[in-house]
Amino acid sequence: MSCIRSYLKGGLAGLMVALVSAGPAQAVTFDLTILHNNDGESDIFGSQSNPDFGGAAEFTTLVKGIQSSGGNVLTLSSGDNFLPGPEFDASLADGIFYDALLLNEIGYDAIAIGNHEFDSGPGILGDLIQAYNDAGGTAPFLSANLDFSSEPALSGLAADGKIASSTIVEKGGQQIGIVGATTPNLSFISSPGAVGVQDPAAPVQAEIDALTAAGVDNIIFISHLQGVDEDRELIAKLEGIDVAIAGGGDELLANPGDELIPGDTAADSYPIFSEDKTGKAIPIVTTAGGYNYLGRLDVTFEDGDVITVNGGPIRVAGGSQPDAVAPDPTVQSNVVEPVQAFVDSLDQTIVGTSEVEIQGGRDIFRAREANVGNLLADAILTSAQQLSSNFGIENVDIALTNGGGIRNEDPIPAGDISRADTKSIAQFSNFVTVIEDVKAGKLKEILENAVSRIELDADGNPVRSGEGTGRFAQIAGFSFEYNPTLTAAQVEGEGLNVTTVVDGERIQTIILNDGTVLVEAGRVVTDATVDIATVDFLARGGDQYPFNRSDFTSLGVTYEQALADYISNELNGLISAGDPRYQPDGEGRITLTDAVPSQDPASVPEPGTVLGLMALAGLGAGTLRRRQTA
Structure with a gap:
């Protein structure tokens, strides 16, 4: 030995x-x-x-x-x-x-x-x-x-x-x-x-x-x-x-x-x-x-x-x-x-111009909000909202995608944005997909999984830790606060059989862009549901996202095509330096908090209570649809 x-x-x-070995006298080297x-x-x-x-x-x-x-x-x-x-x-x-x-x-x-x-x-x-x-x-x-x-x-x-x-x-x-x-x-x-x-x-x-x-x-x-x-x-x-x-x-x-x-x-x-x-x-x-x-x-x-x-x-x-x-x-x-000839042809297909550098590197978009993540999530949400009626879906409320699905390791400098650039960001054959009627409590569970691999470095900055860090979410249509020092969710299984075996306590608030509060002080405060735009990889349980749903609708467009179309059409070909959504590190959709959870983070306030009435009313802001579905 x-x-x-x-x-x-x-x-x-x-x-x-x-190294030494007590081998035989006639050792073979x-x-x-x-x-x-x-x-x-x-x-x-x-x-x-x-x-x-x-x-x-x-x-x-x-x-x-x-x-x-x-x-x-x-x-x-x-x-x-x-x-x-x-x-x-x-x-x-x-x-x-x-x-x-x-x-x-x-x-x-x-x-x-x-x-x-x-x-x-x-x-x-x-x-x-x-x-x-x-x-x-x-x-x-x-x-x-x-x-x-x-x-x-x-x-x-x-x-x-x-x-x-x-x-x-x-x-x-x-x-x-x-x-x-x-x-x-x-x-x-x-x-x-x-x-x-x-x-x-x-x-x-x-x-x-x-x-x-x-x-x-x-x-x-x-x-x-x-x-x-x-x-x-x-x-x-x-x-x-x-x-x-x-x-x-x-x-x-x-x-x-x-x-x-x-x-x-x-x-x-x-x-x-x-x-x-x-x-x-x-x-x-x-x-x-x-x-x-x-x-x-x-x-x-x-x-x-x-x-x-x-x-x-x-x-x-x-x-x-x-x-x-x-x-x-x-x-x-x-x-x-x-290969260079093919990529050059993509470089020559310009979809727009950016006045800001588009962030790159997995240490960024797998650990915190990034302008590239906001851009991609906005594109997925916009694409879903534009196409969903063709599939009998009335509204799409929010979007989220995984940091592991963003692939540009190098930042993209300000200047022309080509199809080569959008493909470098969104490289996979992921299709824009809608999952309907997701309860607020299930959304919290999903986001607990998304932030479960985040720790703080010596300076208090969020950093990815361990395996499976591609699950960190980039989002659109809502914001959330979380505390990475609290109990992280633990999940087991794969695909449609992902099970949360330890409930996370990190997600403290979830607020839709219209002001509707879904989670406050770590507690789910409504039984309302949302329709979520994402990619089919996550809908099928990729990165252990606990959707646990077989009924999702693929809209037939890849997330890369959605990104290219969004820049070209929705942004009129310009990612503006004056647009707060696409500033370096984003606009504050995902923030850290030192708040601690309530004693029962998964509870929904009883109808008829003051807190319950405020929650169901969206705290006076927003008109979130409420659908009582499983």
Whole structure:
């Protein structure tokens, strides 16, 4: 059994960890270079803020250079290999899966399945895997905790071994077992169809045990659990893993002396270590996404135990940088250029002009009100109000959408707004949807889920915390106050079967734009209902939104189309600097409060009481319809 003995400076990224093992006199040592990345997400063009860095063609050049330099090189992806958006739309428009061509050209030995692979449904994932194989790709797509047998679009690929739980790769005469896993949250953060999702602990351990029984001593775990903290938690339940390659969290691990892209800072050292079930120290590595970094971990095995690890991230540089590499010509001509041509055509379709910068970055719209969130929620509400009568719906009162559905990581500067910009904000195939007759108490329950992953930083600012932070809501047609220091809601289940197992106490007020009060001092003060415009992903229980309703109406327009139409038509092509709704950080729709809840936050005042009469009258403001429905 291996154990950490000392940490020594030096090596590729400034860190050498020496481990010792009481092996036999004739120990067999084996050196392996692991190249890895995660969260490519179809982001093939590189960094917008630092144009000399990143890019799929330059990334491929780096990979091929190391693969061809001799030695035993293993190349792995830890998931989210493509993502709906402007770049991926080029594949759908041209009928060529450019991401499949890229994956083949990089030359992976195994590819983990991430959550975004299912964002356009299992059929698109199946088509992409088939296109990858047709292009000559041979690496299996791995996930031990997903069951594909009931999903027609993927079951055949699983039966043929194109999708698998694990695989064995031979390098330098040694067998290496690779086991994959996908976040157990898949069912409520993406659209996997009939794919079954299990907690990964048992199926991953079963694959490790099967590999070990087959005589495979070197085991690598590639996962897309959405962050290294989730990998630490899982590894503590497992035994037999030698190295873990994480994905989904976008953490940048690096050591002093590593060359990073300007402005980037390391979240932790490379690698980090976590103990498995037996107390063995397991090295964990990951990289930031978007083809901006290539991870390199040099490992020495001795009789199946890791005795040294050494490595770090390699930034992907181009232009005039001293470590610049030339774009891979095949990727450049067959992937980058046609995708660029498609995106350029979107850039030329101008829907309006903005006098303010549109905010970007998940740390913003997954934790607090943002002008991009207000813009999108207003667009969803306006679209629903304009189209609802065609579906027999009288009125739509409010709108909400999840921060996880907003995808522009970089801010959009003031100036022309193109379809490329609206697609960068609203990348998924989400359709504007109306859910009718939602009681005020149910709306409070929904919003408790939305704010349940928020904490305060040292300066008292709201920040996202833990997994599932995409559930934070951006809203229109109402405002709410909440206290993130109070009890957070806890929910279980998925889809239409989400159950609140711990009632949240954070939502203190909910007030419609017409002045009607639904919640005051943490108490529901009316039994009235509202019609909510949202996206079908949330209506189906995505991000564990507890709508628990099968009767919703999709209006046949995507949220991206609604956004483009809203800017062009409703705003007359101008996002004005004088419009308070779209100021930086919004207009105060979502605010913090230090108020505490009443003793019974879910109670409705009795009809006939003074408080009850005031509530039903909207406190003298507003004319909210009251419908007595379940």
